Amino acid sequence: MTILYILLTILAIVLIGAYLFINSAPPLPKDVDVMIQKIKAEGIPEFITGRTDVAKNGEVTIGYEVIDSPAFNQETIVLICGHTQILLDWPDYFYQPLVNAGYRVIRFDNRSVGSSDWLPNYDKKNPYLLKDMAKDILSILDKESIEKAHIIGMSMGGMIGQRLAISHAERVLSLTSIMSTGFFFDPALTNVPKDFYRNLIAVSLKYPIGSKKEATMLKLNLAIRQLQDGKGDYELDRKLVIQRGMYELNKRRGYNVKATDHHSLAIEKSGSRYAELGQISVPTLVIHGTTDPLIKFEHAQKYAPMIPNATTLFIEGMGHDLPLIYMPKMMKAILGNLVKAKIKIV
16 A cells, blocks of 8 residues: 555656646637637638749659749749748748849748658658758759749748858859857757747647647647747737638648657758858848847857858847838848849849
Protein backbone atom coordinates (compact mmCIF):
# COMPACT_ATOMS: atom_id res chain seq x y z
CA MET A 1 0.00 0.00 0.00
CA THR A 2 2.86 2.36 0.83
CA ILE A 3 4.49 1.90 -2.62
CA LEU A 4 1.13 2.27 -4.37
CA TYR A 5 0.39 5.40 -2.36
CA ILE A 6 3.77 6.89 -3.29
CA LEU A 7 3.22 6.09 -6.99
CA LEU A 8 -0.26 7.61 -6.94
CA THR A 9 1.08 10.69 -5.18
CA ILE A 10 3.83 11.11 -7.78
CA LEU A 11 1.29 10.66 -10.58
CA ALA A 12 -0.99 13.26 -9.03
CA ILE A 13 1.90 15.73 -8.72
CA VAL A 14 2.89 15.14 -12.35
CA LEU A 15 -0.68 15.63 -13.56
CA ILE A 16 -1.16 18.78 -11.51
CA GLY A 17 2.18 20.10 -12.76
CA ALA A 18 1.24 19.36 -16.37
CA TYR A 19 -2.15 21.05 -15.92
CA LEU A 20 -0.54 24.15 -14.42
CA PHE A 21 2.12 24.24 -17.14
CA ILE A 22 -0.36 23.93 -20.00
CA ASN A 23 -2.53 26.68 -18.54
CA SER A 24 0.43 28.98 -17.90
CA ALA A 25 0.54 30.03 -21.57
CA PRO A 26 -0.74 33.51 -22.48
CA PRO A 27 -4.53 33.13 -22.75
CA LEU A 28 -6.65 33.62 -25.83
CA PRO A 29 -9.56 36.10 -25.67
CA LYS A 30 -12.37 34.77 -23.51
CA ASP A 31 -14.81 35.07 -26.39
CA VAL A 32 -12.58 33.24 -28.90
CA ASP A 33 -15.16 30.50 -29.54
CA VAL A 34 -17.86 33.08 -30.23
CA MET A 35 -15.42 34.97 -32.43
CA ILE A 36 -14.67 31.82 -34.48
CA GLN A 37 -18.36 31.04 -34.97
CA LYS A 38 -19.17 34.63 -35.94
CA ILE A 39 -16.34 34.76 -38.50
CA LYS A 40 -17.41 31.40 -39.91
CA ALA A 41 -21.00 32.61 -40.27
CA GLU A 42 -19.83 35.71 -42.16
CA GLY A 43 -18.14 33.52 -44.77
CA ILE A 44 -14.46 33.15 -45.59
CA PRO A 45 -13.09 35.91 -47.86
CA GLU A 46 -10.96 35.04 -50.89
CA PHE A 47 -7.24 35.28 -50.14
CA ILE A 48 -5.89 33.93 -53.44
CA THR A 49 -6.58 36.53 -56.12
CA GLY A 50 -3.69 35.94 -58.52
CA ARG A 51 -2.82 33.21 -60.99
CA THR A 52 -1.76 29.94 -59.37
CA ASP A 53 0.65 27.39 -60.80
CA VAL A 54 3.31 24.86 -59.77
CA ALA A 55 7.01 24.52 -60.53
CA LYS A 56 9.24 21.46 -60.26
CA ASN A 57 12.65 21.33 -58.60
CA GLY A 58 13.60 17.78 -59.45
CA GLU A 59 10.94 15.64 -57.81
CA VAL A 60 9.72 18.43 -55.51
CA THR A 61 6.59 20.38 -56.49
CA ILE A 62 6.31 24.01 -55.42
CA GLY A 63 2.95 25.80 -55.47
CA TYR A 64 2.92 29.53 -56.08
CA GLU A 65 0.74 32.54 -56.89
CA VAL A 66 1.52 35.33 -59.36
CA ILE A 67 -0.04 38.72 -58.66
CA ASP A 68 0.35 40.91 -61.74
CA SER A 69 0.48 44.69 -61.71
CA PRO A 70 -1.64 46.76 -64.11
CA ALA A 71 1.33 49.16 -64.26
CA PHE A 72 3.92 46.39 -64.68
CA ASN A 73 7.49 47.75 -64.88
CA GLN A 74 9.00 44.41 -66.03
CA GLU A 75 10.41 43.59 -62.58
CA THR A 76 9.35 40.79 -60.24
CA ILE A 77 9.42 40.44 -56.47
CA VAL A 78 9.47 37.01 -54.83
CA LEU A 79 8.18 36.80 -51.24
CA ILE A 80 9.67 33.97 -49.15
CA CYS A 81 7.74 32.73 -46.10
CA GLY A 82 9.22 31.81 -42.75
CA HIS A 83 9.34 28.63 -40.68
CA THR A 84 6.11 26.60 -41.25
CA GLN A 85 4.41 29.67 -42.71
CA ILE A 86 2.26 29.59 -45.82
CA LEU A 87 1.98 32.10 -48.63
CA LEU A 88 -1.16 33.52 -46.98
CA ASP A 89 1.08 34.86 -44.22
CA TRP A 90 2.09 37.65 -46.61
CA PRO A 91 -0.91 39.99 -46.09
CA ASP A 92 -2.36 42.03 -48.93
CA TYR A 93 -1.45 45.24 -47.12
CA PHE A 94 2.20 44.17 -47.55
CA TYR A 95 2.24 43.10 -51.19
CA GLN A 96 -0.41 45.46 -52.61
CA PRO A 97 1.76 48.60 -52.30
CA LEU A 98 4.43 46.73 -54.26
CA VAL A 99 1.90 45.79 -56.95
CA ASN A 100 0.66 49.39 -57.04
CA ALA A 101 4.26 50.51 -57.58
CA GLY A 102 4.43 48.42 -60.77
CA TYR A 103 6.01 45.20 -59.56
CA ARG A 104 4.76 41.71 -60.31
CA VAL A 105 4.65 39.82 -56.99
CA ILE A 106 5.08 36.08 -56.53
CA ARG A 107 4.37 34.43 -53.21
CA PHE A 108 4.73 30.68 -52.71
CA ASP A 109 4.58 27.85 -50.22
CA ASN A 110 7.93 26.47 -49.12
CA ARG A 111 8.34 22.74 -49.46
CA SER A 112 6.56 20.79 -46.67
CA VAL A 113 3.70 23.29 -46.34
CA GLY A 114 0.56 24.49 -48.11
CA SER A 115 0.19 23.68 -51.78
CA SER A 116 3.80 22.52 -52.15
CA ASP A 117 5.15 18.99 -51.79
CA TRP A 118 4.84 17.61 -48.25
CA LEU A 119 7.58 15.05 -48.95
CA PRO A 120 6.07 11.80 -47.61
CA ASN A 121 9.46 10.10 -47.99
CA TYR A 122 11.35 12.74 -45.99
CA ASP A 123 14.47 11.31 -44.35
CA LYS A 124 15.64 12.96 -41.11
CA LYS A 125 19.10 11.47 -41.65
CA ASN A 126 19.31 13.23 -45.00
CA PRO A 127 17.22 16.40 -44.60
CA TYR A 128 16.89 19.10 -47.19
CA LEU A 129 18.76 22.33 -46.48
CA LEU A 130 18.19 26.04 -47.04
CA LYS A 131 20.21 25.77 -50.25
CA ASP A 132 17.64 23.28 -51.56
CA MET A 133 14.82 25.65 -50.64
CA ALA A 134 16.65 28.44 -52.48
CA LYS A 135 16.69 26.26 -55.60
CA ASP A 136 12.90 25.88 -55.24
CA ILE A 137 12.73 29.63 -55.97
CA LEU A 138 14.91 29.21 -59.04
CA SER A 139 12.43 26.61 -60.31
CA ILE A 140 9.64 29.20 -60.06
CA LEU A 141 11.72 31.82 -61.87
CA ASP A 142 12.54 29.31 -64.60
CA LYS A 143 8.90 28.30 -64.95
CA GLU A 144 7.90 31.94 -65.35
CA SER A 145 10.88 32.75 -67.63
CA ILE A 146 12.17 35.36 -65.19
CA GLU A 147 15.90 36.00 -65.41
CA LYS A 148 16.28 38.00 -62.19
CA ALA A 149 14.02 38.98 -59.30
CA HIS A 150 13.95 41.08 -56.17
CA ILE A 151 13.93 38.83 -53.11
CA ILE A 152 12.07 39.63 -49.90
CA GLY A 153 12.13 37.03 -47.12
CA MET A 154 10.89 37.04 -43.55
CA SER A 155 12.37 34.97 -40.72
CA MET A 156 13.52 31.65 -42.25
CA GLY A 157 12.61 33.23 -45.59
CA GLY A 158 15.29 35.85 -44.94
CA MET A 159 17.81 33.06 -44.39
CA ILE A 160 16.79 31.44 -47.69
CA GLY A 161 17.02 34.84 -49.39
CA GLN A 162 20.56 35.30 -48.07
CA ARG A 163 21.53 31.88 -49.42
CA LEU A 164 20.01 32.76 -52.80
CA ALA A 165 21.93 36.06 -52.95
CA ILE A 166 25.17 34.29 -52.01
CA SER A 167 24.97 31.21 -54.20
CA HIS A 168 22.84 32.47 -57.11
CA ALA A 169 23.67 36.16 -57.29
CA GLU A 170 23.09 36.17 -61.04
CA ARG A 171 19.36 35.63 -60.42
CA VAL A 172 18.93 38.29 -57.72
CA LEU A 173 18.28 42.03 -58.21
CA SER A 174 18.00 43.01 -54.55
CA LEU A 175 17.53 41.44 -51.13
CA THR A 176 15.31 42.46 -48.23
CA SER A 177 15.79 40.33 -45.10
CA ILE A 178 13.07 40.85 -42.49
CA MET A 179 13.22 39.65 -38.84
CA SER A 180 15.92 37.15 -39.78
CA THR A 181 19.49 36.16 -38.90
CA GLY A 182 22.79 35.11 -40.42
CA PHE A 183 23.13 32.22 -37.97
CA PHE A 184 20.13 31.22 -35.88
CA PHE A 185 22.18 28.96 -33.60
CA ASP A 186 24.97 31.47 -32.97
CA PRO A 187 26.29 30.38 -29.51
CA ALA A 188 27.04 34.01 -28.66
CA LEU A 189 23.41 35.04 -29.23
CA THR A 190 19.97 33.89 -28.11
CA ASN A 191 18.26 31.51 -30.54
CA VAL A 192 14.85 30.68 -29.06
CA PRO A 193 14.32 32.68 -25.84
CA LYS A 194 13.35 30.48 -22.90
CA ASP A 195 10.04 32.25 -22.27
CA PHE A 196 9.02 31.97 -25.91
CA TYR A 197 9.98 28.30 -26.05
CA ARG A 198 8.13 27.49 -22.82
CA ASN A 199 4.98 29.27 -23.99
CA LEU A 200 5.19 27.60 -27.40
CA ILE A 201 5.28 24.15 -25.80
CA ALA A 202 2.40 25.07 -23.49
CA VAL A 203 0.09 26.25 -26.29
CA SER A 204 1.06 23.26 -28.44
CA LEU A 205 -0.04 20.94 -25.63
CA LYS A 206 -3.20 22.91 -24.91
CA TYR A 207 -4.19 23.00 -28.59
CA PRO A 208 -2.59 19.83 -30.03
CA ILE A 209 -1.08 20.28 -33.46
CA GLY A 210 -2.65 17.93 -35.97
CA SER A 211 -5.99 18.00 -34.20
CA LYS A 212 -8.93 17.00 -36.39
CA LYS A 213 -11.00 19.78 -34.84
CA GLU A 214 -11.00 22.99 -36.85
CA ALA A 215 -11.51 25.17 -33.76
CA THR A 216 -8.47 23.63 -32.05
CA MET A 217 -6.21 24.32 -35.03
CA LEU A 218 -7.52 27.87 -35.33
CA LYS A 219 -6.83 28.46 -31.63
CA LEU A 220 -3.32 27.01 -31.95
CA ASN A 221 -2.57 29.25 -34.90
CA LEU A 222 -3.90 32.28 -33.06
CA ALA A 223 -2.03 31.40 -29.86
CA ILE A 224 1.29 31.10 -31.72
CA ARG A 225 0.69 34.40 -33.50
CA GLN A 226 0.03 36.09 -30.17
CA LEU A 227 3.42 34.87 -28.92
CA GLN A 228 5.11 36.71 -31.81
CA ASP A 229 3.71 40.14 -30.93
CA GLY A 230 6.10 42.95 -30.11
CA LYS A 231 5.69 45.60 -27.46
CA GLY A 232 4.70 48.43 -29.76
CA ASP A 233 1.43 50.31 -29.78
CA TYR A 234 -0.51 47.85 -31.91
CA GLU A 235 -2.77 44.83 -31.52
CA LEU A 236 -2.84 41.56 -33.41
CA ASP A 237 -5.59 41.43 -36.02
CA ARG A 238 -7.15 38.27 -34.59
CA LYS A 239 -10.00 38.26 -37.10
CA LEU A 240 -7.55 38.21 -40.01
CA VAL A 241 -5.54 35.40 -38.41
CA ILE A 242 -8.67 33.30 -37.93
CA GLN A 243 -9.94 34.03 -41.45
CA ARG A 244 -6.65 32.96 -43.01
CA GLY A 245 -6.63 29.83 -40.88
CA MET A 246 -10.15 28.94 -42.00
CA TYR A 247 -9.17 29.54 -45.62
CA GLU A 248 -6.17 27.22 -45.33
CA LEU A 249 -8.18 24.49 -43.60
CA ASN A 250 -11.22 24.67 -45.87
CA LYS A 251 -9.98 25.80 -49.28
CA ARG A 252 -6.41 24.55 -49.38
CA ARG A 253 -4.50 21.57 -47.95
CA GLY A 254 -4.42 22.54 -44.30
CA TYR A 255 -1.36 22.36 -42.04
CA ASN A 256 1.37 19.73 -42.26
CA VAL A 257 2.24 18.64 -38.70
CA LYS A 258 5.66 17.42 -39.86
CA ALA A 259 6.72 20.76 -41.33
CA THR A 260 8.09 21.98 -37.98
CA ASP A 261 10.72 19.24 -37.91
CA HIS A 262 11.51 19.63 -41.62
CA HIS A 263 12.09 23.38 -41.45
CA SER A 264 13.88 23.28 -38.09
CA LEU A 265 16.37 20.73 -39.40
CA ALA A 266 16.90 22.74 -42.58
CA ILE A 267 17.90 25.75 -40.47
CA GLU A 268 20.03 23.75 -38.03
CA LYS A 269 21.92 21.68 -40.60
CA SER A 270 22.56 24.67 -42.87
CA GLY A 271 24.65 26.32 -40.18
CA SER A 272 26.10 29.82 -40.35
CA ARG A 273 26.26 32.20 -43.30
CA TYR A 274 28.49 34.71 -41.49
CA ALA A 275 31.61 33.89 -43.53
CA GLU A 276 29.66 34.27 -46.79
CA LEU A 277 27.52 37.35 -46.14
CA GLY A 278 30.35 39.53 -47.39
CA GLN A 279 29.81 38.02 -50.84
CA ILE A 280 26.36 39.60 -51.20
CA SER A 281 26.74 42.33 -53.80
CA VAL A 282 23.12 43.30 -54.53
CA PRO A 283 21.39 46.19 -52.72
CA THR A 284 20.35 44.80 -49.36
CA LEU A 285 17.93 46.01 -46.71
CA VAL A 286 17.76 44.47 -43.23
CA ILE A 287 14.52 45.09 -41.32
CA HIS A 288 14.04 44.02 -37.72
CA GLY A 289 11.83 44.86 -34.75
CA THR A 290 13.55 45.92 -31.55
CA THR A 291 11.17 43.80 -29.45
CA ASP A 292 11.15 40.65 -31.60
CA PRO A 293 10.40 37.85 -29.09
CA LEU A 294 11.64 35.01 -31.33
CA ILE A 295 14.70 36.13 -33.32
CA LYS A 296 16.09 38.75 -30.99
CA PHE A 297 17.14 42.17 -32.24
CA GLU A 298 20.76 41.34 -31.44
CA HIS A 299 20.81 39.01 -34.46
CA ALA A 300 20.13 41.88 -36.87
CA GLN A 301 22.68 44.06 -35.12
CA LYS A 302 25.30 41.37 -35.68
CA TYR A 303 24.65 40.16 -39.24
CA ALA A 304 23.60 43.39 -40.99
CA PRO A 305 27.10 44.95 -40.84
CA MET A 306 28.51 41.79 -42.43
CA ILE A 307 26.67 42.54 -45.69
CA PRO A 308 28.52 45.17 -47.76
CA ASN A 309 26.64 48.48 -47.97
CA ALA A 310 23.50 47.01 -46.42
CA THR A 311 20.99 49.53 -45.14
CA THR A 312 18.91 48.90 -42.04
CA LEU A 313 15.45 49.71 -40.76
CA PHE A 314 15.11 48.91 -37.09
CA ILE A 315 11.52 49.44 -35.95
CA GLU A 316 10.95 50.31 -32.32
CA GLY A 317 8.33 48.03 -30.74
CA MET A 318 7.84 45.64 -33.67
CA GLY A 319 7.85 41.93 -32.92
CA HIS A 320 8.17 38.84 -35.10
CA ASP A 321 5.32 39.96 -37.31
CA LEU A 322 4.21 42.39 -40.01
CA PRO A 323 1.83 44.84 -38.30
CA LEU A 324 -0.16 47.18 -40.53
CA ILE A 325 0.89 50.17 -38.43
CA TYR A 326 4.52 49.84 -39.57
CA MET A 327 3.79 49.39 -43.28
CA PRO A 328 4.33 53.04 -44.37
CA LYS A 329 7.91 53.21 -43.06
CA MET A 330 8.60 49.62 -44.12
CA MET A 331 7.34 50.19 -47.68
CA LYS A 332 9.33 53.42 -48.01
CA ALA A 333 12.52 51.55 -47.14
CA ILE A 334 11.72 48.51 -49.32
CA LEU A 335 10.78 50.56 -52.39
CA GLY A 336 13.94 52.60 -51.90
CA ASN A 337 16.01 49.42 -51.90
CA LEU A 338 14.26 48.12 -55.04
CA VAL A 339 15.00 51.34 -56.91
CA LYS A 340 18.72 50.94 -56.19
CA ALA A 341 18.73 47.82 -58.34
CA LYS A 342 16.33 49.00 -61.01
CA ILE A 343 17.20 47.14 -64.18
CA LYS A 344 14.71 46.73 -67.00
CA ILE A 345 14.27 43.05 -67.86
CA VAL A 346 13.72 42.43 -71.55
